[in-house]
Amino acid sequence: MTTTHPTLTAEEEALLPSDEDVRHYAEHGWYLSKKLLTDDEVDALTAATDRYYEGERDRTLPVRPPKLAYWDPSKGPVQRHNDYVHVEHDGIAAILRKPLIGAVAARLARADEIRIFQSTLIYKPPISGEPSNIVPWHFDKHYWSSSSSERMLTAFIPFHDCGEEMGTITMVDGSHRWSETGADDTVVRHFAERDRDQLEEMLAENAAHNGAQIRKIPMVIPKGHMSFHHCRTYHGSGANVSGRPRRAISLHLQDGDNAYREFPLSDGSLAAYNHDVLVRRTPEGRPDYADPDYCPVIWRDRAQQEG
Ligand SMILES: O=C(O)CCC(=O)C(=O)O
Numbered sequence: 001m002t003t004t005h006p007t008l009t010a011e012e013e014a015l016l017p018s019d020e021d022v023r024h025y026a027e028h029g030w031y032l033s034k035k036l037l038t039d040d041e042v043d044a045l046t047a048a049t050d051r052y053y054e055g056e057r058d059r060t061l062p063v064r065p066p067k068l069a070y071w072d073p074s075k076g077p078v079q080r081h082n083d084y085v086h087v088e089h090d091g092i093a094a095i096l097r098k099p100l101i102g103a104v105a106a107r108l109a110r111a112d113e114i115r116i117f118q119s120t121l122i123y124k125p126p127i128s129g130e131p132s133n134i135v136p137w138h139f140d141k142h143y144w145s146s147s148s149s150e151r152m153l154t155a156f157i158p159f160h161d162c163g164e165e166m167g168t169i170t171m172v173d174g175s176h177r178w179s180e181t182g183a184d185d186t187v188v189r190h191f192a193e194r195d196r197d198q199l200e201e202m203l204a205e206n207a208a209h210n211g212a213q214i215r216k217i218p219m220v221i222p223k224g225h226m227s228f229h230h231c232r233t234y235h236g237s238g239a240n241v242s243g244r245p246r247r248a249i250s251l252h253l254q255d256g257d258n259a260y261r262e263f264p265l266s267d268g269s270l271a272a273y274n275h276d277v278l279v280r281r282t283p284e285g286r287p288d289y290a291d292p293d294y295c296p297v298i299w300r301d302r303a304q305q306e307g
């Protein structure tokens with residue numbers, strides 16, 4: 001079988017995380033990258049998402065999944081979330097599929113292959129008191145119980161320098177290594193549907209249970225750089241008091257081994273993900289989280305490609 005081999009230039013190789021960076025990620029659960037996108041690529045992303053917000057689509061989802069985030073102008077000046085932008089817009093996808101992003105993720109996750117899992121376009125309007133701008137503490141694996149992998153990770157990609165005044169993403173250092181306490185399955189509900197104080201409390205309880213201090217680290221991200229976080233790293237973000245919109249994409253990534261699994265919830269139902277009503281089936285009849293239309297491969301190690 002011939003596959004297209006994503007390759008890196010020598011300049012790109014120099015942008016990969018070092019062994020020390022990979023150790024840091026394993027210990028702390030987050031990594032601030034080097035400049036993985038050129039200014040031209042970031043500007044192209046801004047322009048493509050401007051057109052997306054104006055309604056431009058290359059295709060639309062054939063059905064609307066139950067928990068789809070899909071801001072449209074009728075929702076007004078709240079924080080915007082739009083899922084599946086890599087599916088609906090080729091200009092956005094072209095940049096998100098950059099092999100270098102996958103290669104960085106592969107190093108961090110110690111994986112041979114990286115596929116897109118989801119992409120969410122995010123816009124925090126510059127309204128300092130806007131409650132929807134606050135992202136309560138959560139970790140992404142809570143929404144991914146139907147995924148078998150414990151190594152999934154997210155790249156948070158702002159379209160501009162992004163600091164604390166914009167409400168940048170903030171990591172709870174080392175929290176991916178905590179064991180959970182008191183977790184019931186309400187945590188699988190998205191943070192937008194949940195009480196903020198309850199999530200703050202859950203974070204404090206989990207820290208205490210693990211004898212850990214809560215150390216919150218805002219990711220100060222220069223344009224073209226991105227932060228990566230492990231799927232069990234607690235994170236959230238605050239108000240945008242900058243006077244400018246905070247624009248970004250959360251690029252959720254899966255390692256090659258990830259697959260759908262049955263995960264029973266306490267009410268007897270099975271955990272589900274929006275993909276389950278969209279992607280093709282495996283020969284066993286399960287949702288295929290490797291369906292290239294929704295979950296394209298963006299990186300495969302050379303050894304794996306030639307094997
Ligand atoms: O928008 C933010 O600050 C947080 C985004 C997020 O939850 C994520 O990237 O997983």
Ligand SMILES: [Fe+2]
Pocket residue numbers: 138139140235
């Ligand atoms: Fe998240």
